[in-house]
Amino acid sequence: MDDSRETIGPQAFVTGFPVKHSRSPLIHGYWLNTLKLPGNYGAREIAPADFGQFVQSMKAGEEPYVGGNVTIPHKEMAFQLADEPDELSKELGAANTLWLEDRKLKATNTDGRGFTANLDERHPGWDNAEVAIVFGAGGASRAIIQAVRDRGFKDIRVVNRTVDRARELADRFGSAVTAHPIQALREVMSGAGLFINTTSLGMDGDEAPHIDFSPLRDGAVVTDIVYVPLKTPFLLQAQNQGFAIVDGLGMLLHQAVPGFEKWFGKRPVVDEHLRDLII
Ligand code: ATR
Numbered sequence: 001m002d003d004s005r006e007t008i009g010p011q012a013f014v015t016g017f018p019v020k021h022s023r024s025p026l027i028h029g030y031w032l033n034t035l036k037l038p039g040n041y042g043a044r045e046i047a048p049a050d051f052g053q054f055v056q057s058m059k060a061g062e063e064p065y066v067g068g069n070v071t072i073p074h075k076e077m078a079f080q081l082a083d084e085p086d087e088l089s090k091e092l093g094a095a096n097t098l099w100l101e102d103r104k105l106k107a108t109n110t111d112g113r114g115f116t117a118n119l120d121e122r123h124p125g126w127d128n129a130e131v132a133i134v135f136g137a138g139g140a141s142r143a144i145i146q147a148v149r150d151r152g153f154k155d156i157r158v159v160n161r162t163v164d165r166a167r168e169l170a171d172r173f174g175s176a177v178t179a180h181p182i183q184a185l186r187e188v189m190s191g192a193g194l195f196i197n198t199t200s201l202g203m204d205g206d207e208a209p210h211i212d213f214s215p216l217r218d219g220a221v222v223t224d225i226v227y228v229p230l231k232t233p234f235l236l237q238a239q240n241q242g243f244a245i246v247d248g249l250g251m252l253l254h255q256a257v258p259g260f261e262k263w264f265g266k267r268p269v270v271d272e273h274l275r276d277l278i279i
Contacts, residue, residue, distance in 0.1 A: 009038025012263040013068035015054070019045045023278050024069055027256045030277055031268040039264050041068075048073055055081045058098075059105050067099030067263050069256075072139070075109075082107035091172075092142050097259040111140070112147030114255025119223065121254075121270070122246045126221045129193025131155045133216075135185075136199035137165035140225050144198055145169060149176050157188045189215040195243075197224040197234045208233035213241045224248045230279055249275055 014024040020043070028041035046054050051074050057063050070078040075094035079085050082095060083104040089095040095107035119126040132153045134141050137160035148156055156177045160166040166179035180188045189195065195216060202208035203226045211234065213222060222238035227249040235245040253270045261267045 008040060010066045010263050010265075011039065011064040012041045012259070013044045013065055014041070014071065015044045015046045015051070015068065015074060016071035017045060017047055017073060019043045019071070022071060023252060024071075024256060026278060027253060027274065028260055030274050031260055032264065034273075035264075035266055035268060037264050037266060041263075044068075046074070048077070051077055052081060055098075055105065058100070059083075059103075065100075067097070067259065069096055069259055070098065071096065075139075079107055079109075081105070088112065088146065091146060094139075094142070096255070097262070099259070099262045108258065109143055110255040110258045111143035111251070112150070113258060114251040114253070115144050115225075116147050116151055117254035117257070117270075118248070118250030119221070119246055121250060123221050123244055126194060126246070127151045127153070129153065129217070129220070131157070131192040131217075132194040132196065133185075133189055133192045134158045135195065135197045136160060136201075137162070137169050137179075138198065138200075141198040142169065142172075144196055144225070145173055145177060148194070148196075149173060153194070157192070159185050159188055186212060186215055189213070191215070191217050193217050193220045195220065195222045195238070197222075197226065197232070200226060202226055202233040204228055211237055213238050213243055216243060219244070221246060225251060227252060227279070249279060253278065 014022050025043050032039050058065055079089050079095040085107040089107050089109040092109050095109050097108050097110050099106050132148050137158055158166040158169050159180045161182045163181040170177045170179040221244045223246040224232045224234050225248045226232045230247045239245050
């Protein structure tokens with residue numbers, strides 16, 4: 001290793017296409033600063049056609065990186081190109097966190113851990129339920145379904161406008177997960193203890209459908225992966241109807257924790273200053 005790397009510390013990246021909207025450099029930069037660690041985390045825009053070459057160069061030690069994050073549209077390819085993807089990413093067929101270890105490229109997916117860590121922090125006891133509603137069946141819903149199942153939910157009902165996409169997820173995850181059309185939402189919500197919006201509806205002040213959350217059981221928790229605005233239309237409605245809510249910002253922050261620890265060697269803390277910095 002050349003000497004400059006010793007003094008500037010480990011280098012990590014986030015790549016996507018586009019990548020300019022990524023909040024990850026702010027998050028990791030905050031932790032590097034507050035923990036006073038040497039190192040750098042930067043955004044690198046890479047077109048899909050160039051991503052394979054980038055990963056090969058990294059494996060060959062021709063890039064300065066010890067690892068990094070990948071976001072849309074590279075998550076599936078990152079998983080495929082990894083030498084040793086872990087079990088979580090294998091089941092999802094997608095990875096968001098890469099690191100070099102023993103000359104091997106390792107991969108995991110931290111979205112599910114971000115999701116559960118956020119709920120653990122903001123609403124302990126959220127998992128004292130058997131039935132969960134996952135609204136939406138896009139890319140973001142997979143890791144959430146996996147995480148909710150792994151936390152012991154026995155009956156996970158995926159509700160989606162295009163019911164075939166929900167069925168694909170039900171097939172992937174087995175008998176704990178069932179698929180339902182959006183028209184059945186009210187009926188399907190009956191007795192559930194957790195409702196998760198995994199669609200982008202309501203983002204940036206956009207319209208979101210009116211939802212009557214009353215079929216949920218008493219004490220149910222409603223959460224959203226959208227965090228701009230922090231109180232999304234789903235969360236506002238749920239709160240007005242007397243349900244507990246948890247915003248999605250913490251999922252973004254907590255999913256970054258395992259990668260930071262791998263690359264820079266110290267487990268960072270998600271604190272209120274970081275939340276204020278990101279919103
Ligand atoms: P990603 O993979 O990034 O999550 P996506 O595949 O476009 O993005 O998924 C977005 C989710 O929001 C899907 O569940 C989508 O429903 P469809 O599968 O039917 O497209 C859902 N969604 C987006 N706009 C919607 C709308 N106006 N009404 C209901 N669901 C909507």
